[in-house]
Amino acid sequence: MGHAANINFYEAGNKGIMSWLITLDHKRIGLMYFITTMMSLCIGGIFALLVRLELMFPGQQFFDPNTYNRLFTLHGAVMVFWFIIPAIPGALGNFFLPLMIGAKDVAFPRLNLLSYYLLLLGMAINLYGILHGPGADTGWTFYTPYSIKTGAAVVSMVVGVFFMGFASILTGLNFIVTVHTLRCPGLTWFRLPLFVWAIYSTSILQVLATPVIGITLILLTLERTLGIGFFDPKLGGDPVLFQHFFWFYSHPAVYIMILPAMGIISEVIPTMSQKTIFGYRAIAYSSLGLGLVSFLVWGHHMFTSGQSELANFVFSLLTMATAVPSAIKMFNWVATMYKGSISLATPMLYAIGFLFTFGIGGITGIMLGVLSADMHFHDTYFVVAHFHYVMMGGAAIALFSGIFYWFPKMLGRMYNEFLGKLSFWFFIVGFNVTFLAQFVAGLNGMPRRYHDYDSVYAGWNLISTVGSWGIALGILMIIINVVYSSFKGPKAPANPWKGKTLEWAAESPPVLENFEKTPTVTSGPYDYGLKA
Amino acid sequence: MLSLSLNFLPSASVSGDKFMLYFTTIFIIGTILFVGTLGVGIYFAFKYKRKSDNDETPYIPHNYLVEFLSVFGISVWVAIFFIWGWRDYKDFISPKMDEYEINVIGQQWNWQIQYANGKTFTNELIVPVDRHIHLAMTSKDVLHSFFIPEFRVKMDTIPGQYTSLRFTPNKVGTYTIYCAEYCGTSHSKMIGKVYVLSQKDFQDWLDGVYQGELAQETKPSNQDSGNGMTLVEAGEHLYRSKTCYTCHTTNGDTLIGPSFKGLFGSEVELIGGTKILADENYIRESLMDPMKKVVKGFSPTMPTYRGMLTDTEINQIVAFIKAKR
Amino acid sequence: MSGAHEHLDHAHHFESVEHEFEAGKLGMWLFLVTEVMLFGVFFAGYGLFHYLYPEMFKEAHHHLDKRMGALNTVVLLISSLTMALSIAYIQRDNVKRAKQMLLLTLLCAAIFMVVKYFEYSHKIHLGILPGDLFKAADFQAPNIALFFSFYFVMTGTHGLHVLIGMAAILWIYWRMGRGDFNSRKFGAVEFVGLYWHIVDLIWIFLFPLVYLVV
The missing domain is CATH 1.10.287 (Helix Hairpins)
Structure with missing residues (x-):
């Protein structure tokens, strides 16, 4: 025997910091992603708090306009590229995808480690631009021609994003191959846990869409260094072409962020309700469907960019169509709870919180997809509030739900339930206060990316700023809970939630190659309440 | 407060x-849909709260x-x-019948608003109530977006292209113009005012006899405003000084290039057979890149005027060609 | 399996060499998809500006050397053949021939790069450079630098791929010499071959689009 039974992956094999830095174990890589992305969340969150502080009252408070412009750019870029895109696939996907399909590892462990270091490289390049230069001030969208003309450090930002994009592509590629080739015996496609379906759909998007943003950002770099003119109207280029390329990636990127989140919710709700998922195939297919449609709706970010009527018609129609699969998922999650045995432990609280905030995000999304209404809403705080409801209220809440749900499996210890519930209430109240206020400001015409605003918006902005402190406290409690419980939490059993997916069949924490013996699957992933 | x-x-x-x-x-x-769905969810969460560790749950995989x-x-x-x-x-x-046309040029960080009579204002738009207004807009530098929240409309302005914004004000009053597309340091200061006047007041204002407060508030910009000429007059002046007339007549005769008579708004056939509408964008394009879309029956010989005409001058030439339709 | 068969190495999370090969192949195909998306951006942009500035493209076009482009097309096609032959030989355990074919592939790639070098240096000599560096004076159409920016960016990116391909071929040549591959285990050779074919295929699209279509 190479290693004795019941030695978990923390203790098996080599020890010391180097054994982590050059590890090929998907679980260790997943944990490194976890630590990295949670740090990114804190950095992005600090930028967010500073932005909200500046906007607390009308007029200039703490930062001049140039500093403010850099702050909101860094907030957006850090949250999108450092946190939300890598967080769920990188941390939870890496750790649990192989476990859930009964594999020993991902298909290409070395590539997996390379992805992680490409992410770090991208972050380092960005940090260099932030610390040793003026930072970028373009907004995370880098719209031309402003991004060509500005004196700020755009190149270090976009080159960093290029490398992070590479990391994202390789992660997606790795997961697709893993799902195709490493499922354990008996695990057919329609016995896959829905989290696996979601990560699989996400991976397709990562592979197909990310190369487009990568090369577009390289072209922007060449535009700034050589003046190649593709996007510069002074040289005959077309600035709107940049928007097309940018959103061709960045709209699917929204689904790169939200699909894994939906996957987590599809795990947490059936297990915590001890009831089989309602409409398994509908949820699985709607993940794929949303992924495909997401490639055809990028133009809804450009309704007021002078795009042709026909294009606006088609993009608006397809955008509205995405409401259908999203609504199917909402209904199915609620229906799953019907006649369940529902535990309101922290993961489930966050999952219900997800239904609440994602519901608001979805309905306001329909409002924005409507052409006539978007003429007013576009580039106002209504849009800002909407995408925070989807990104933060969707992706981040689901991530928190997943962290608490899988915490016993990852760390082998239980988190603190009281602190977990407290963090939920701080987060959910703070979040809704912050962004409902922004909906009102946007409905009344407050444009986004404003350093200063008319005093009619003062009340709602003050409320929004106060709310942001609630979010900060909630996240702080999550981090304290995770750090404290990692060392001091009580030992966790292998299956604290009585889950039926394969990761619960492994030890907590799992052994080096996940299972003592390769498992064989004979039934669906959520067969709760099924009489034998 | x-x-x-x-x-x-x-x-x-x-x-x-x-x-x-x-x-x-x-x-x-x-709201009904949201409260309905979420209300049911939260009701379930309480109604079916776990009672014991061995609760029985029904197996309901779907319900078609x-x-x-x-x-x-x-x-x-x-x-x-x-x-x-x-x-x-x-x-x-x-587009609507009988639109009142005004040119808008966005630049970091103000709005230049030009009337047919040649007057140019900075950040101040004066329009008559209950008339269809058409803003033909462009930008000097980066993207901007002309946003009037009280009218619930906006449209981006793009360097090197025209975009259109249409609205019909129906209440006299003073409203706000914002820039809604991020454009740099003073993005949040790129703010203007819209004055909606009654139709009579507007006519008085055009005639220079309006007595309201507005008359003092507007500050004509001295920037390439055409020396008191209307846009069409200034355009005609350019037509002579830039010697457009050596190739383009205004009476329908054909010289080296197409005549301006009846040109604007007509459909022209290009070399290669495609037909396109001769609108503001087409005329701007023909001045900047004359070789790009050459009218059938003419040779591509016109030189480019890129860099030789300001946005205002292009607006004046467009107005002049428009007047000859 | 007979005991005479040598031990075949495969990563321990796979069941067999064949299993590992299957995974590697799927991964390689997915990687090729990303390459297609990357060049898709160039083709989309090129198509748009071709539509916007037909006259300018026509004029710029006359300054590209079609014979050199055609020569390079032939060279790359031959290299694809030799690459495929190398895989065929290693599948028959003919390491010697497989190595020879890899060398021929490398030779073709080198010829391609040398031709490219002459094309580039001629243009640079005339002041035809991308973007701001463009100095040539004898052009009529405005914004003609835009065309040559496309030319350099597209052929440059492709050339970079050829160089990466050459490095990869050298790497498997070295491994082949070490005896890493045989008729049961030849994954890396096949994957580099797939990559080489896509580099070739992209040129097959790039050449007519940039050099020939007016």
Whole structure:
């Protein structure tokens, strides 16, 4: 025997910091992603708090306009590229995808480690631009021609994003191959846990869409260094072409962020309700469907960019169509709870919180997809509030739900339930206060990316700023809970939630190659309440 | 005093009124749907709260009737709102009879607003009530977006291209212009005012006899404003000084290039057979890149005027060609 | 399996060499998809500006050397053949021939790069450079630098791929010499071959689009 039974992956094999830095174990890589992305969340969150502080009252408070412009750019870029895109696939996907399909590892462990270091490289390049230069001030969208003309450090930002994009592509590629080739015996496609379906759909998007943003950002770099003119109207280029390329990636990127989140919710709700998922195939297919449609709706970010009527018609129609699969998922999650045995432990609280905030995000999304209404809403705080409801209220809440749900499996210890519930209430109240206020400001015409605003918006902005402190406290409690419980939490059993997916069949924490013996699957992933 | 009312922004245009009706409807229906779905979810969370560790749960993998009805319901709901939104939008962007045209140039960080009579204002737009207004807009430097919240309309301005913004104000008053597309340091200071005057006051204002406060507030910009000429006059001046007349007549005769008579708004056939509408964008394009879309029957010999004409001068030439239609 | 068969190495999370090969192949195909998306951006942009500035493209076009482009097309096609032959030989355990074919592939790639070098240096000599560096004076159409920016960016990116391909071929040549591959285990050779074919295929699209279509 190479290693004795019941030695978990923390203790098996080599020890010391180097054994982590050059590890090929998907679980260790997943944990490194976890630590990295949670740090990114804190950095992005600090930028967010500073932005909200500046906007607390009308007029200039703490930062001049140039500093403010850099702050909101860094907030957006850090949250999108450092946190939300890598967080769920990188941390939870890496750790649990192989476990859930009964594999020993991902298909290409070395590539997996390379992805992680490409992410770090991208972050380092960005940090260099932030610390040793003026930072970028373009907004995370880098719209031309402003991004060509500005004196700020755009190149270090976009080159960093290029490398992070590479990391994202390789992660997606790795997961697709893993799902195709490493499922354990008996695990057919329609016995896959829905989290696996979601990560699989996400991976397709990562592979197909990310190369487009990568090369577009390289072209922007060449535009700034050589003046190649593709996007510069002074040289005959077309600035709107940049928007097309940018959103061709960045709209699917929204689904790169939200699909894994939906996957987590599809795990947490059936297990915590001890009831089989309602409409398994509908949820699985709607993940794929949303992924495909997401490639055809990028133009809804450009309704007021002078795009042709026909294009606006088609993009608006397809955008509205995405409401259908999203609504199917909402209904199915609620229906799953019907006649369940529902535990309101922290993961489930966050999952219900997800239904609440994602519901608001979805309905306001329909409002924005409507052409006539978007003429007013576009580039106002209504849009800002909407995408925070989807990104933060969707992706981040689901991530928190997943962290608490899988915490016993990852760390082998239980988190603190009281602190977990407290963090939920701080987060959910703070979040809704912050962004409902922004909906009102946007409905009344407050444009986004404003350093200063008319005093009619003062009340709602003050409320929004106060709310942001609630979010900060909630996240702080999550981090304290995770750090404290990692060392001091009580030992966790292998299956604290009585889950039926394969990761619960492994030890907590799992052994080096996940299972003592390769498992064989004979039934669906959520067969709760099924009489034998 | 802090205002916390939910809907404090008045509507002052036809599209504003349509937006209000639309939004109110979708908000109410959306709220019902949201409260319905989430209410059921939260009710379930309490009703079916775990009683013991060995609760029995039924096995309900699907229910095709419920699933079909919910998909069908959502589809119908979405389709209705899509069609409604499309109709309002169509009405908003379509050119209308008897539009009053004004040119807008966005630049970091103000709006240049040019009237047919040659007057140019900075950040101040004066329009008559109950008339269709058409803003032909462009930008000098980076993207901007001309946004009038009270009218519920906006459109980006793009360097090197014209975009159109249309609205019909229906309430006399003073409203706000914002820049809605991020454009750099003073993005949030790129703010202007719209004065909607009664039709009589507007005519008085055009004639220079308006006595209201407004007359003092407007500050004509001295920047390439055409020395007191109207746009058409200034355009005619350019037509002579740039010697356009050596190739383009205004009486219908054909020289080296097409005549300007009846050109604007007509459909012209290009070399290669495609037909295109001779609009503002086409004329601008022909000045900048004359080789790009050459009218059938003419040789591509016109030199480019890129870098030799300001945006204002292009507006003047467009106005001149328009006047000859 | 007979005991005479040598031990075949495969990563321990796979069941067999064949299993590992299957995974590697799927991964390689997915990687090729990303390459297609990357060049898709160039083709989309090129198509748009070709539509916007037909006259300018026509004029710029006359300054590209079609014979050199055609020569390079032939060279790359031959290299694809030799690459495929190398895989065929290693599948028959003919390491010697497989190595020879890899060398021929490398030779073709080198010829391609040398031709490219002459094309580039001629243009640079005339002041035809991308973007701001463009100095040539004898052009009529405005914004003609835009065309040459496309030319350099597209052929440059492709050339970079050829160089990466050459490095990869050298790497498997070295491994082949070490005896890493045989008729049961030849994954890396096949994957580099797939990559080489896509580099070739992209040129097959790039050449007519940039050099020939007016």
